[in-house]
Amino acid sequence: MSTPLRLFYASGACSLAPHIALEESGAPFEPVRVDMASGEQRMPKYLRINPKGRVPALAVDDWVLTENPAILQFIARSFPEANLWPQDLRDQARVVEWLGWIASTVHVAYAHVRRAERYADSEAALAEVRAKGMQTCRELWQAVDARLGAGPWAIGERYTVADAYLLVFWTWGRGSVLGFDMAREFPDWTAHARRMATRPAVQRAFEREGLTLPPDA
Ligand SMILES: N[C@@H](CCC(=O)N[C@@H](CS)C(=O)NCC(=O)O)C(=O)O
Numbered sequence: 001m002s003t004p005l006r007l008f009y010a011s012g013a014c015s016l017a018p019h020i021a022l023e024e025s026g027a028p029f030e031p032v033r034v035d036m037a038s039g040e041q042r043m044p045k046y047l048r049i050n051p052k053g054r055v056p057a058l059a060v061d062d063w064v065l066t067e068n069p070a071i072l073q074f075i076a077r078s079f080p081e082a083n084l085w086p087q088d089l090r091d092q093a094r095v096v097e098w099l100g101w102i103a104s105t106v107h108v109a110y111a112h113v114r115r116a117e118r119y120a121d122s123e124a125a126l127a128e129v130r131a132k133g134m135q136t137c138r139e140l141w142q143a144v145d146a147r148l149g150a151g152p153w154a155i156g157e158r159y160t161v162a163d164a165y166l167l168v169f170w171t172w173g174r175g176s177v178l179g180f181d182m183a184r185e186f187p188d189w190t191a192h193a194r195r196m197a198t199r200p201a202v203q204r205a206f207e208r209e210g211l212t213l214p215p216d217a
Helices: 016-025 068-078 089-114 123-148 161-174 187-197 200-209
Strands: 005-009 029-033 057-060 063-066
Touching (some): 005 016, 016 068, 057 068, 063 068, 068 161, 089 123, 123 161, 123 187, 161 187, 187 200
Parallel strands (some): 005 029
Antiparallel strands (some): 005 057, 057 063
16 A cells, blocks of 8 residues: 555544554554534534544545444555454354444444433433433343453454454443443453553554553552
């Protein structure tokens, strides 16, 4: 790939997953920070890049790719020497299963708590959406924890982009929105996060985004 990739990301957002994947790939890339606090993702300049008004977006010249599962697969398969995408067909399907579940179910459950205004209008309905979202998140966090039990990585012995994606939701679990005690409630997921934290690529992405590596304090 001749032109460097540009990754549009926001600190601590789900764009952390492709940020880690790019660091793992060893390929040169330009990280472009989008300031979500000031609503930069909804401003015309960014909407020209991604009309959805969301991060991540990955650009090569004028070609722009959005949606984490697509971006993660694209990065992993563009740089095969980094071994972020398995060869075995069943293993590949398992990675796609994780990416699909995280994007369609885990992330969406979190949005019911963090972005309840997407799903309801009245104060009473918003409170219900948040409460139900919280319950669903706890159930899903338990389900992820249970699936990670065998480890060391999401699909077993091989590290893949699914592991980078999972780390986003571990950090959101410890955050103020969900406020889970990750180490106590989700020990296998926390062991996975700790393994992630030993990887230089993860450390570089966390440092650039100003995030605290697991375990935090
Ligand atoms: N389905 C998208 C979701 C992207 C998404 O919702 N990104 C959030 C950050 S984690 C965002 O940009 N939110 C901005 C907003 O809602 O205004 C993906 O997986 O890439």
